[in-house]
Amino acid sequence: xxxxxxxxxxxxxxxxxxxxxxxxxxxxxxxxxxxxxxxxxxxxxxxxxxxxxxxxxxxxxxxxxxxxxxxxxxxxxxxxxxxxxxxxxxxxxxxxxxxxxxxxxxxxxxxxxxxxxxxxxxxxxxxxxxxxxxxxxxxxxxxxxxxxxxxxxxxxxxxxxxxxxxxxxxxxxxxxxxxxxxxxxxxxxxxxxxxxxxxxxxxxxxxxxxxxxxxxxxxxxxxxxxxxxxxxx
Amino acid sequence: xxxxxxxxxxxxxxxxxxxxxxxxxxxxxxxxxxxxxxxxxxxxxxxxxxxxxxxxxxxxxxxxxxxxxxxxxxxxxxxxxxxxxxxxxxxxxxxxxxxxxxxxxxxxxxxxxxxxxxxxxxxxxxxxxxxxxxxxxxxxxxxxxxxxxxxxxxxxxxxxxx
Amino acid sequence: xxxxxxxxxxxxxxxxxxxxxxxxxxxxxxxxxxxxxxxxxxxxxxxxxxxxxxxxxxxxxxxxxxxxxxxxxxxxxxxxxxxxxxxxxxxxxxxxxxxxxxxxxxxxxxxxxxxxxxxxxxxxxxxxxxxxxxxxxxxxxxxxxxxxxxxxxxxxxxxxxxxxxxxxxxxxxxxxxxxxxxxxxxxxxxxxxxxxxxxxxxxxxxxxxxxxxxxxxxxxxxxxxxxxxxxxxxx
Numbered sequence: 205x206x207x208x209x210x211x212x213x214x215x216x217x218x219x220x221x222x223x224x225x226x227x228x229x230x231x232x233x234x235x236x237x238x239x240x241x242x243x244x245x246x247x248x249x250x251x252x253x254x255x256x257x258x259x260x261x262x263x264x265x266x267x268x269x270x271x272x273x274x275x276x277x278x279x280x281x282x283x284x285x286x287x288x289x290x291x292x293x294x295x296x297x298x299x300x301x302x303x304x305x306x307x308x309x310x311x312x313x314x315x316x317x318x319x320x321x322x323x324x325x326x327x328x329x330x331x332x333x334x335x336x337x338x339x340x341x342x343x344x345x346x347x348x349x350x351x352x353x354x355x356x357x358x359x360x361x362x363x364x365x366x367x368x369x370x371x372x373x374x375x376x377x378x379x380x381x382x383x384x385x386x387x388x389x390x391x392x393x394x395x396x397x398x399x400x401x402x403x404x405x406x407x408x409x410x411x412x413x414x415x416x417x418x419x420x421x422x423x424x425x426x427x428x429x430x431x432x433x434x435x436x437x
Numbered sequence: 438x439x440x441x442x443x444x445x446x447x448x449x450x451x452x453x454x455x456x457x458x459x460x461x462x463x464x465x466x467x468x469x470x471x472x473x474x475x476x477x478x479x480x481x482x483x484x485x486x487x488x489x490x491x492x493x494x495x496x497x498x499x500x501x502x503x504x505x506x507x508x509x510x511x512x513x514x515x516x517x518x519x520x521x522x523x524x525x526x527x528x529x530x531x532x533x534x535x536x537x538x539x540x541x542x543x544x545x546x547x548x549x550x551x552x553x554x555x556x557x558x559x560x561x562x563x564x565x566x567x568x569x570x571x572x573x574x575x576x577x578x579x580x581x582x583x584x585x586x587x588x589x590x591x592x593x594x595x596x597x598x599x
Numbered sequence: 600x601x602x603x604x605x606x607x608x609x610x611x612x613x614x615x616x617x618x619x620x621x622x623x624x625x626x627x628x629x630x631x632x633x634x635x636x637x638x639x640x641x642x643x644x645x646x647x648x649x650x651x652x653x654x655x656x657x658x659x660x661x662x663x664x665x666x667x668x669x670x671x672x673x674x675x676x677x678x679x680x681x682x683x684x685x686x687x688x689x690x691x692x693x694x695x696x697x698x699x700x701x702x703x704x705x706x707x708x709x710x711x712x713x714x715x716x717x718x719x720x721x722x723x724x725x726x727x728x729x730x731x732x733x734x735x736x737x738x739x740x741x742x743x744x745x746x747x748x749x750x751x752x753x754x755x756x757x758x759x760x761x762x763x764x765x766x767x768x769x770x771x772x773x774x775x776x777x778x779x780x781x782x783x784x785x786x787x788x789x790x791x792x793x794x795x796x797x798x799x800x801x802x803x804x805x806x807x808x809x810x811x812x813x814x815x816x817x818x819x820x821x822x823x824x825x826x827x828x829x830x831x832x833x834x
Binding site for chain 3: 445447
């Protein structure tokens with residue numbers, strides 16, 4: 205059917221202008237998109253850089269497992285803080301780019317944004333952890349528990365410290381500070397592996413376990429804290 | 438996907454209203470029923486895809502229109518002509534002529550044929566939704582649409598449209 | 600449509616920023632006047648659920664400020680706001696539309712309508728970092744209107760607008776005031792003298808004056824300055 209005819213058809217069936225439309229649409233409590241769909245949109249806004257870092261860490265670890273398997277644990281422990289850093293910096297974006305106020309005054313609010321970011325990246329990191337763990341176990345010939353602890357400790361330390369910094373000091377500087385913290389922990393992890401091998405002996409495991417437990421609890425508390433902070437002060 | 442299906446309410450309000458007006462030829466009644474349609478939809482239904490949502494909305498609207506007929510014996514209402522819109526500025530004679538010819542061609546069709554043209558070409562309802570709305574297969578919709586289009590174009594030619 | 604502010608206070612450790620402010624607002628444009636530090640921004644932040652009052656309540660048609668349903672009818676333009684780098688005007692609006700719960704197709708349509716409304720349609724794909732102050736402000740106004748809010752809170756909305764933009768803005772606000780509650784704050788008297796239906800004046804956290812300002816009553820500016828002269832003599 206020709207275009208002009210179609211256009212004309214539209215006009216033929218054109219009713220007189222409705223009068224109650226705006227009032228009705230406003231009065232109707234319009235449903236919002238679901239939380240799941242919201243989380244999906246937030247997924248799209250997580251920076252490519254954060255995903256790129258995860259991919260590079262994974263690739264780097266796999267490469268290390270092939271070319272210097274004896275050092276693998278040190279390398280993965282040094283990478284773990286960087287992974288934690290992605291979660292921390294993403295969470296800090298609203299404050300550092302001064303979007304926090306605008307986001308707070310919306311239906312979903314800043315709280316949902318933070319939960320989505322922490323949740324999505326946390327989940328992604330968990331997947332990474334379960335992918336790297338067997339590689340480390342196999343190459344370094346460690347038990348699953350020990351391998352897990354050696355990777356988790358630097359990760360949780362960075363997450364805990366980073367979130368703590370974000371909550372105390374708002375803004376762009378806080379994020380830079382977190383980067384610094386992560387770099388230090390990363391360096392420390394690598395150094396310790398090379399220079400203090402006694403730490404990685406089986407008799408020290410209980411210390412690692414205590415550390416992971418304490419930092420785990422601490423990190424969770426910082427997470428809930430940061431979400432709680434986003435509610436009206 | 439993900440159990441959400443969205444009705445762009447602002448857009449669909451206009452379309453459902455257009456459909457109701459076609460059935461009832463009264464602005465007030467058409468608007469009331471359009472609003473009632475949305476209220477009922479949100480109250481009772483949760484459709485999984487946007488096609489199903491549209492089918493749902495049109496079905497509710499149709500049922501309400503039918504009830505309105507019974508209430509108000511508006512059976513003959515559909516035969517009433519639409520009000521002619523004011524002439525738009527800058528509209529050439531050719532435009533006005535086309536307008537008259539198309540109107541006349543449409544008027545020569547049966548109500549259900551006009552309705553199909555409205556749903557498909559004006560409201561741009563997806564074939565799937567039209568099929569579900571009429572309770573026929575997609576293939577049947579295509580066939581019917583082709584037949585109606587053919588009749589319409591024949592009517593146009595008869596009126597003198599080039 | 601009624602916003603009820605009931606004895607709202609905000610107290611910090613060493614000072615009181617807002618002191619038992621009460622007001623009931625209905626459809627129309629309200630001007631919130633006051634010097635910097637008078638408590639305007641603090642009050643507005645509380646009205647938007649960003650700060651929690653230390654005393655009193657805020658409700659809109661019975662819905663408390665802390666509830667989602669309140670935020671669903673709210674539009675807010677803060678005094679200062681940022682943007683994620685690399686965002687274009689359209690990206691910005693779509694991002695906030697998602698946060699306001701608006702589905703994508705509807706959001707896109709609405710964003711484009713609003714960009715046209717604030718005369719930014721040409722800049723749709725341009726990055727916000729290339730925007731002038733006035734353009735950014737207009738974008739801010741656009742985002743506040745995404746959800747067709749019944750309650751619109753604008754904090755210093757005319758800052759950064761040139762005189763021509765200011766005039767357009769005034770007309771625009773008057774239209775909005777016909778079926779929403781619009782509260783706009785400023786320290787520039789001429790901005791709201793002509794568009795506000797009612798004026799609320801704040802000083803040191805308190806609401807010191809509320810009323811219509813008819814021309815017969817004298818110059819608003821003079822009265823306003825008088826208030827601050829008084830403050831001067833007490834020091």
